[in-house]
Amino acid sequence: MTSVTPELTPPAQSLAIESRSLTKRFGRQTAVNGIDLTVPRGSVFGFLGPNGSGKTTTIRMLLALSQATSGTITVLGQSMPAGLHEVLPRVGALVEGPAFYPFLSGAANLRRLDTADRHAPGQTRRARVHLALERVGLTHAADKKVQAYSLGMKQRLGIANALLLPRELLILDEPTNGLDPQGTREVRSLVRSLAAEGTTVFVSSHLLAEVEQMCTHAAVMSAGSIVAQGTLAALRAVGEARIRVRTPDTAGALRVLTHLGLEPTRAPLDDPDPNVVVAPLVGDSWLPEAIVTALVAGGVRIRGFAIEDPSLEERFVALTGEGFDVVQ
Ligand SMILES: Nc1ncnc2c1ncn2[C@@H]1O[C@H](COP(=O)(O)OP(=O)(O)O)[C@@H](O)[C@H]1O
Ligand SMILES: [Mg+2]
Known part of the structure; x- marks a missing residue:
């Protein structure tokens, strides 16, 4: 295994996500095989790997949507899943898209999801929904029924949902899937502006070019294992001239x-x-x-x-x- 390990491991409080020996088995298949993720706060961290390499399975464990077979996870300084209720309000996530009601408009869907979030203040709801839709470029379609949305628009609505409250950490699973080149550029610039505001962004992708354009750090997954991890600069230095x-x-x-x-x-x-x-x-x-x-x-x-x-x-x-x- 080739691994790019920083010479000094950053102190735990400067990490947004840390996993140790994180493993997930489905029957006899090991989908995630003892991975040690080190995601610094303030980074745009690319979780890069081909389809089937274990990215979604890992993300579901990080968010306590599925239980690890073994290993430990720390998110924003809290052990998971024990710290779930403290951590989740500080994390925005897009995994496999939230379930939207097709007969409701995009704005109405976001208001509904926001209402279900007990951490979300009702008096600012309309303004926050409006702002989130604006950030993902869906203002024009705010009042359109979601059944009339393209796949890309639904994906952006999912991202808007993750942006309804200010977050310390955003976890986005393949956010540009199904987007056209213009939509992809918009998501990329959105990720950059969120990072500029200080949000840590953990974003998975099977596209190397995308990670290169958007990320400061990356981990490369292959068949359930991390084969390289570090800053983009350090990853570029792997292998020899x-x-x-x-x-x-x-x-x-x-x-x-x-x-x-x-x-x-x-x-x-x-x-x-x-x-x-x-x-x-x-x-x-x-x-x-x-x-x-x-x-x-x-x-x-x-x-x-x-x-x-x-x-x-x-x-x-x-x-x-x-x-x-x-x-x-
Ligand atoms: N619920 C499940 N039951 C059985 N196998 C699964 C399940 N979820 C994922 N897998 C398997 O785990 C492996 C990794 O899948 P996944 O995490 O979705 O990869 P990626 O997101 O990188 O494309 C795949 O071989 C997939 O078929
Ligand atoms: Mg996936």
Whole structure:
């Protein structure tokens, strides 16, 4: 397992969500396999993984909608599910969409759901419903029956429901599912503005591009396990850059690079050109100009020199063994 662990684990009170060895089994199938989530407060945390990797199952456990088989969960400093009643009013969630009455308007549905929330003050209800609809771009459809809503509009109504009260933490399960590109952009900018106000956002997605555009941190799920976790910057640094030298003097290049402490290979698998030498830039911060200088000083004629930095896409594919849909 490749894992990006921060050198210092942040103190517990600075975490919005923490899980230890969290596991969920369905019969013989292990859907979530001992995951340790570390979600800092103030982050936009992407929970990234292909379909079926265990994201929804995890989110349902975080919200105490389903019981963990084993392991522990802390949300906003409270142990779950014991702290449920203290924690839930501080958390807004979108999981599999709330049940809306199709024959009621969007606004009426939100008022109904708000009425059912004993923490929601009645005298500000209309104003809060209005504001939440405005934030998700549904003002024009506020009085339309939900049965006339598109899937994307229903999804946005679900997000509006999570925004009826100010929240410290928002948990959104694939909030852009079913949205068109315009709706997707709106959700992304909504998430950013919520984060700017100080709300921690935990958002799942099977789209790498989406997580890259919206998140400060991410955990990558593969078949029920976290295979990488950390800041986006740290995740980008997983895997190694390498240099590629094109030269008629491959023997000389191999000798010089080995002398520098690198581990060069001639004619690598992805480029069987006998005039190519590659070497991973492991660990230390190598200065490419120092490598070029050493090659020239060693009498190696350089016809081409490149530093190759695998994309986050390539790294995640390497981690999960699966491709991600890259759209939008
Ligand atoms: N209630 C359930 N009963 C049996 N298996 C389930 C149940 N919920 C989810 N699973 C299985 O757990 C795995 C993870 O599913 P899920 O958490 O929905 O993944 P994701 O949200 O990442 O697409 C899948 O193989 C799914 O079929
Ligand atoms: Mg899911």
